[in-house]
Amino acid sequence: MLDDIIAALSKDMPNAMRWGGAVAKRLRQFNVAIEGKSSGNANTDALTLADLSVQELLVAALRDSDPVLRNCAIDGEEETGDLGKFPEQAKYTIALDPIDGTKQYRDRSGNGYAVMLTLRSVDTIHYSLVYVPETGEDGTWVEVSGDRVTVGPDDHSRPAREVLDSLPVMTNDNRPDSNKIYLIGFQERDPDCAQAVTDSGLHGFAPDDMPGSIYPLLASGEFGGSLIHSPNIYDFPVSLHIARVLGGDAIWCHSGEPVNFQEMWMDDRADMLRLPAIVACSVNRETLQTLADLAKDWNRVRYND
Numbered sequence: 001m002l003d004d005i006i007a008a009l010s011k012d013m014p015n016a017m018r019w020g021g022a023v024a025k026r027l028r029q030f031n032v033a034i035e036g037k038s039s040g041n042a043n044t045d046a047l048t049l050a051d052l053s054v055q056e057l058l059v060a061a062l063r064d065s066d067p068v069l070r071n072c073a074i075d076g077e078e079e080t081g082d083l084g085k086f087p088e089q090a091k092y093t094i095a096l097d098p099i100d101g102t103k104q105y106r107d108r109s110g111n112g113y114a115v116m117l118t119l120r121s122v123d124t125i126h127y128s129l130v131y132v133p134e135t136g137e138d139g140t141w142v143e144v145s146g147d148r149v150t151v152g153p154d155d156h157s158r159p160a161r162e163v164l165d166s167l168p169v170m171t172n173d174n175r176p177d178s179n180k181i182y183l184i185g186f187q188e189r190d191p192d193c194a195q196a197v198t199d200s201g202l203h204g205f206a207p208d209d210m211p212g213s214i215y216p217l218l219a220s221g222e223f224g225g226s227l228i229h230s231p232n233i234y235d236f237p238v239s240l241h242i243a244r245v246l247g248g249d250a251i252w253c254h255s256g257e258p259v260n261f262q263e264m265w266m267d268d269r270a271d272m273l274r275l276p277a278i279v280a281c282s283v284n285r286e287t288l289q290t291l292a293d294l295a296k297d298w299n300r301v302r303y304n305d
Helices: 002-027 049-064 067-071 102-107 160-166 187-199 214-220 236-245 285-295
Strands: 073-076 093-100 114-120 125-132 140-145 148-153 180-184 203-205 225-229 249-252 265-267 272-274 278-282
Touching: 002 049, 002 067, 002 093, 002 114, 002 125, 002 140, 002 160, 049 067, 049 073, 049 093, 049 102, 049 114, 093 102, 114 236, 125 214, 125 236, 140 160, 140 214, 140 236, 148 214, 148 236, 180 187, 180 214, 187 203, 187 225, 187 285, 214 225, 214 236, 225 236, 225 285, 236 249, 236 278, 249 285, 278 285
Parallel strands: 073 093, 180 203, 180 225
Antiparallel strands: 093 114, 114 125, 125 140, 140 148, 225 278, 249 278, 265 272
8 A cells, every 4th residue: 555655645746735835935925924833932833824724735635636545644733624534543644744944934034945745654754745935946846755865946837747757866976975964953052052063073054044945955965964852743754764765864862773753742832743852864874973972962851941
């Protein structure tokens, strides 16, 4: 069934994510900010009508696609959409992040927000699709499936699936190795933790310093990895997927164990599922170990109050 699920997602969801990106671009012209989250962190708490509208569209597309997708559970970062048509628990789970980077989207402070979908089991990620609507003339794609990582510009004069099939496949031979590392989740300590990464010989980037979405940057080799405190399960798994396909991994810094999805917790402040503790992720195994060694004794508790 896994092959059939991936085939359905890769066939029908590129168009739907393009449409979601178009909706997001249009709504961004208006004041669409709403209240709804209160974790105390601006990056986490940002919420807009676009988040709700794009997820509604994506869930409808999943509902109306190949019936094999009805065998999957759905973890949506928001609560909108016809979620009742899908089982609450299943062997495979589709996770949706309708607007990754909502604070940047809402504040119009950059164009690195993305529409995201992943397929996972308890052990790992099986399919990832990312659309960044405003990076490049027609947007930018990242797709990870099987042993293939592809990244590159969209072209609205051609069908989305045709564009994805034409993008270059990234390998360790054609992908450069970067020492740039994305950090997030350390609350007010993000800049200090980024500096600690830089002091280790890599180059840490806090959220406000990022030049765009981490996913195309990681896939293309412009960034080498990430260090994240209690990453949520709607967006971070794409980085894990890219790293694993290209020979790296994502591990818990305190134990060195590979990340799985058996150990998750509900962050009631942000109303989202998260992995526990601090996770390092990189395509380069040496970089991965440097990050894990650096953060292995850092506080594993996300909120200190």
